[in-house]
Amino acid sequence: MKAIQLLGKEKIRLAEVPIPEIGEGDALLKVKAASICGTDVRMYKNGYKNVSEDNPLILGHEFAGDIVKVGSRVKGLREGMKVSVAPNIGCGHCDHCVNGETHLCEEMTAFGINMPGGFAEYVRIPENAIIQGNVAPLDEEISYQEAALVEPLSCVYNGQKLLGIRPGDDVLVTGMGPIGIMHIMVAKLLGAGKVFANDLSEERVNKAVELFPDVYPIYGDVPAAFEKYGVKGVDVCIIAAPAAIAQAQSLEYMNMNGRLLFFGGLPEDKKIVPINTNLIHYKQLRIQGCTKQSVGEYRLCAKLVNDKRIPLGLIMSDGYPIEDFDKALENAAAAKGLKHVIEF
Numbered sequence: 215m216k217a218i219q220l221l222g223k224e225k226i227r228l229a230e231v232p233i234p235e236i237g238e239g240d241a242l243l244k245v246k247a248a249s250i251c252g253t254d255v256r257m258y259k260n261g262y263k264n265v266s267e268d269n270p271l272i273l274g275h276e277f278a279g280d281i282v283k284v285g286s287r288v289k290g291l292r293e294g295m296k297v298s299v300a301p302n303i304g305c306g307h308c309d310h311c312v313n314g315e316t317h318l319c320e321e322m323t324a325f326g327i328n329m330p331g332g333f334a335e336y337v338r339i340p341e342n343a344i345i346q347g348n349v350a351p352l353d354e355e356i357s358y359q360e361a362a363l364v365e366p367l368s369c370v371y372n373g374q375k376l377l378g379i380r381p382g383d384d385v386l387v388t389g390m391g392p393i394g395i396m397h398i399m400v401a402k403l404l405g406a407g408k409v410f411a412n413d414l415s416e417e418r419v420n421k422a423v424e425l426f427p428d429v430y431p432i433y434g435d436v437p438a439a440f441e442k443y444g445v446k447g448v449d450v451c452i453i454a455a456p457a458a459i460a461q462a463q464s465l466e467y468m469n470m471n472g473r474l475l476f477f478g479g480l481p482e483d484k485k486i487v488p489i490n491t492n493l494i495h496y497k498q499l500r501i502q503g504c505t506k507q508s509v510g511e512y513r514l515c516a517k518l519v520n521d522k523r524i525p526l527g528l529i530m531s532d533g534y535p536i537e538d539f540d541k542a543l544e545n546a547a548a549a550k551g552l553k554h555v556i557e558f
């Protein structure tokens with residue numbers, strides 16, 4: 215089968231590798247769609263621990279497809295099922311796993327991170343992933359693209375759950391890439407009041423307005439826009455852009471008791487950010503971080519997609535055959551378009 219292997223810093227190849235064998239407790243997935251994430255771009259640019267020419271890694275942690283083979287011991291899965299797969303597999307017995315925070319498990323394994331991922335024609339779904347519920351069935355009418363996007367959606371949901379959006383909260387989302395768009399979707403579902411869509415790229419802001427005509431566009435200059443819209447500040451601010459300055463400035467835009475979500479990491483050389491901590495004190499602000507998603511959150515997001523509560527289909531993504539992975543990765547790295555999806 216064809217697969218995209220990472221070999222080290224800025225080294226990937228389209229390889230021909232054997233279709234994985236499955237054991238009695240495992241299942242085999244025929245991948246139909248796998249989307250590129252900022253993490254894949256970073257792993258390509260920086261290399262990744264333990265990955266080398268001698269120890270290549272098949273990338274891809276946002277993927278969906280059809281179950282084509284199940285081991286004799288597998289319960290709950292059958293051939294032909296359309297599924298999306300939560301990438302992070304907890305050990306199952308540490309305190310975090312027992313609390314349902316499988317993504318915080320220190321022994322976690324993850325598809326496309328430290329075990330073979332979804333940029334391949336087939337993926338072995340191991341027994342522990344099946345038993346822990348990492349495989350989420352999807353309805354027939356849900357596209358494979360949408361199914362693959364359940365992964366980033368559930369990262370977004372995890373962040374907003376921690377943030378605690380309350381009905382009527384005014385929300386500013388900075389960064390109108392696919393993640394920013396998903397933040398708008400989830401914030402609206404959770405009952406946000408006014409939603410402000412902010413990005414330096416006019417094209418990206420206009421795309422957000424096209425998708426959600428009731429959002430308030432902001433083209434980078436937040437104070438000027440707030441003045442125009444007659445608002446003093448927001449209750450919630452989500453920074454979905456790898457920009458230190460956006461993180462620091464956002465403190466200024468908050469109402470009393472405001473909450474900020476720093477979604478996503480910053481480049482290694484920009485990770486130390488000076489911020490005005492007096493604003494945190496005097497406005498009683500809270501800054502929240504988030505990472506990945508638990509299996510429970512993944513399953514919930516799959517249900518929201520099945521129930522058509524989250525219009526993931528609006529994120530019109532560019533599809534590529536696996537042979538054009540280089541091109542897809544290049545476009546993702548250059549932040550062209552929204553999501554870039556390898557289709558099989």
Ligand SMILES: [Zn+2]
Binds near residue numbers: 253275276366
């Ligand atoms: Zn991702």
Ligand SMILES: [Zn+2]
Binds near residue numbers: 307321
């Ligand atoms: Zn664990």
